[in-house]
Amino acid sequence: MANDFTRFAAVAAKLAREHGPRLAAQVVNSPPVRAGREAITQAVTQTVNQALGLESPAEPKEFTPGRPVTRTSTPTELMARGVFYAPQLDGQADPGEVVWTWVEFEETTGPNAGQGKDRPVLVVGRSVTSLLGLMLSSQERHQGDPAWIGIGSGPWDAEHRPSWVRLDRVLDVPEDGIRREGAVLDRRRFESVAQRLREDYGWT
Template sequence: MLELLKSLLRWLLGTQEKPVERPAPPTASKPAAPKPAAPKPAAPKPATPQPAAPKPQRPPRTVPVPKQGRQLAYAPQLDGDADPGEIVWTWVPYEDDPAQGKDRPVLVVGRDARTMLGLMLSSQSDRDGQRHWMALGPGDWDRDSRPSWIRLDRVLEIDEDGIRREGAVLDRPRFDRIAAILRRNYGWP
């Protein structure tokens, strides 16, 4: 009776069980033919790593304090070219391992044809009070408006083709404050 009720319930709900197919017992008259081998699945292609910021052909390099011919200047023009007074993004090599580096903001402080002189920025708060670093404050170059610090003792020489994008224009009072410190403490002309 219970089996009859179960069958009736399955029929009403539309969930009837399908009959189980059982293989026929093998016959002695004919041996079974071997099954063809299934094709091997193609090996998955490894994911291609995407670099965060490819190195420019001629990466920026650290140079000594500029001497004659390369002056500090303030001449920002948002025209697609990196000009003094603008903060641009470029690949900057690490000081302890120049073969490695990262994309970071750089303040352009001078220009000589297609070569720019720049000072790197950092948003690491542990820079406060460190020698050779000056608090710059927040700016449009950082999408999160974090305060930034600028490194005054490491001058980067950057080829124009190594610039990724223009980030912002640094206001004249902050640029003039940086220029005064560079002239007074670091021997800039």
Template sequence: MSQDYRRPRFATQPSRSLARQLAYSPELDGAADPGEVVWMWVPFEDDPAQGKDRPVLVVGRDRATLLGLMLSSKEYHRDEENWLRLGTGAWDYNGRVSYVRLDRVIVVAEHGIRREGSILNRRSFDRIADQLRAQYGWS
């Protein structure tokens, strides 16, 4: 039976429960690495049976399991304490400003991603890493 790439098996966990060492190591080589933005189907929190394809920033990996942070272009995220303004990037073809959610980590098998999207610049990754360290105990 083939894997359903539209709805990969994954879990979300509070960022503090998955705290680990961060290392920026993107390399567009077909394997998703920390610092890369990938696309995958992500369920809505209020109705996990529904969701949408969205960009996710890879912040860690353990063999073929990825740890990622969801990106969103919704304006209201700018006022929420668990979201950090990321700016624009090649992951959004419309050039919209994106926000990254810091308090929930998506844990997914690498074969559950649809594709690699782009590499996040080092400065932005470091800003996110600093927040994960300060607020959620990452190292």
């Protein structure tokens, strides 16, 4: 009996050495575990926001007279630079944060000329005078569009709808014109956006 147990223990130890790391990697990278990590990240973010007194994003607000407006955008490849994840809820907005700004519509003629909308924007960098941001949208028509990338839902949308990030235009966002709600995109999803910027638009 003792010999049988010894042989069984030896076989079990060998299997653990040979297959344990692979099985562990499969479990860690499985969809349920990834979904659980994302849910925990969102819950922690919301808890931190509440502790810091940062309110959840409300419905987009009307334009406030005197508030600087985001009216300039540039093809993303012309703004190529290094992109890195560095959100810090301090005095300045940093890459990885989602902020709100009034964005003018692209139409220069017609009934929408000069009009705009309060929109969430993902900060991906900054210039000397302003933030560099990518516009977010909850419109499902962007699914499958190569100029957009899906990032799922987050605290920047009051209805927790899935969102997409526009990749082909970079907004020049006046920092004095943003509204910060304490929303932060987690590192994994930010890196998926950054990777597309590197692969398709020459960022580093």
